[in-house]
Amino acid sequence: MNSSGRVSIKDVARLANVSQGTVSHVLNHPDRVSPVRREAVEKAIRELGFVRHEAARHLRAGYSSTVGLLLLDAWNPGFTEVARGVEDTTMDQGWTVVISNSARDIEREKTYLRLFYEQRVAGLIVVPHDQSADDLHQIRSGGAPVVVVDRPETGDHGMSVAVDDVAGGELAARHLISLGHRHVAFIGDEAAAAPVHARLIGVRKAVAEAGVDIRLDVIPAELTAEAGRETGEMLAAMPAGKRPTAVAAAIDLLAIGVLQAFLQHGIGVPDDISLCGYDDIPFTRQLSVPLTTVHRSHYDMGTTAAEMLTSALSGQVPDLRHVVFQPELVVRQSTGPVQPRSRRRTR
Structure with missing residues (x-):
């Protein structure tokens, strides 16, 4: 273990009697490792309880398999449905979601957006805290693709999902x-x-x-x-x-x-x-x-936002950049x- 008490790749390699490079291949390219060595590494991982440091891996690689979801009010069941739609859609496509909650606080929103940027998330879905229609603020994502939810937008570059x-x-x-x-x-x-x-x-x-x-x-x-x-x-x-x-x-x-x-x-x-x-x-x-x-349609808003984001992350242009759902009585x-x-x- 290292000084922080965290099990490292070096610990896994020592127990499995292989090189650290072999452990890395098992984690990232298992097809490149022989079945015998792969089994030895997997056994050592199970015994040691090794969990790889995703943030460090993303920093080295310059990309992430994680998307960020910033909710406006996690205690409102409507936004919980948005989150469910986002998670169901992204998980099906191999992405993981990290969820945070601004609690209708603009400074808290800025803090989470900065943390998402520092963690190198691949993209963001944000329900922004706009206190009035005359004071719509810009979402600063550090260059990552963003889908804005619950705020109708226009234009050829952004993406948004909203309700009339x-x-x-x-x-x-x-x-x-x-x-x-x-x-x-x-x-x-x-x-x-x-x-x-x-x-x-x-x-x-x-x-x-x-x-x-x-x-x-x-x-x-x-x-x-x-x-x-x-x-x-x-x-x-x-x-x-x-x-x-x-x-x-x-x-x-x-x-x-x-x-x-x-x-x-x-x-x-x-x-x-x-x-x-x-x-x-x-x-x-x-x-x-x-x-x-x-x-x-909160769940559909979530799935639509996730489909837009994952399309953009795969290099495709979304069929529609801005979707506005119609409410029903x-x-x-x-x-x-x-x-x-x-x-x-x-x-």
Whole structure:
């Protein structure tokens, strides 16, 4: 072992009674080694528990078989689905994925991008932390190919996968308006993320084009279930006659928190207030009141991004450099026609 306690190629060679070059060939070009020597080296590797130093190998070779995936919010199940799509696709093609999480922190994002560059990853898939559509920052990858996810881009050089979130916001608002709701609240901080800003644009567009008077309340909230619960508590404390009859949440996690608060306070969903989420994360259909939501193809976004990146890494030009998925409204039990005030709970 070396001074760090790590088993080295030299240790394997000594136990197998072969040269260090033979060990290297077994690791990298086993077809060049005789079966007898290869078996001796493999046996020594098993006995010593040798694990080769991938970072050092990549540094020497100047290339890597690893791709980096930088998520925006690993606690959001939607981004977990993106990661699953990326991993399933890259593993099938012989690549390995290293995943990190910026946690909606731009400095943390920069740190991970630098570390990926230092580790010589072959390419990157990044869900960037863009706080607004007017402040889209450049992804610095040190020259490695990059696919940007959840941010629509254009141009002949970059690659991107996104969702038309303006259309998604319109879908949610038009659904609520079609049910007769004339007082709607949008919950979510549009300054926290560019996709949320786009969804609110869509909601406002649907309200403006409704042809009837709609009151739209915009309630800023962090993009967490806990913030949703706090907002739900605030709405529950309002007199029934002043509460909105429908809520459109910027993401499902917010909607789940709102639903918890409403049910705890005896506010019926959808009898007293209709509730619509956004994302269609996996367990929204299993809630006590299955959630109406706007579906985003998170898994397909991941597979598409991975296919783009691996094509670029193999020297091919992707068929499409920029893909924009269309959202779909999924109607479940949390939305319904607006009820006459006399039929709503007064608490």
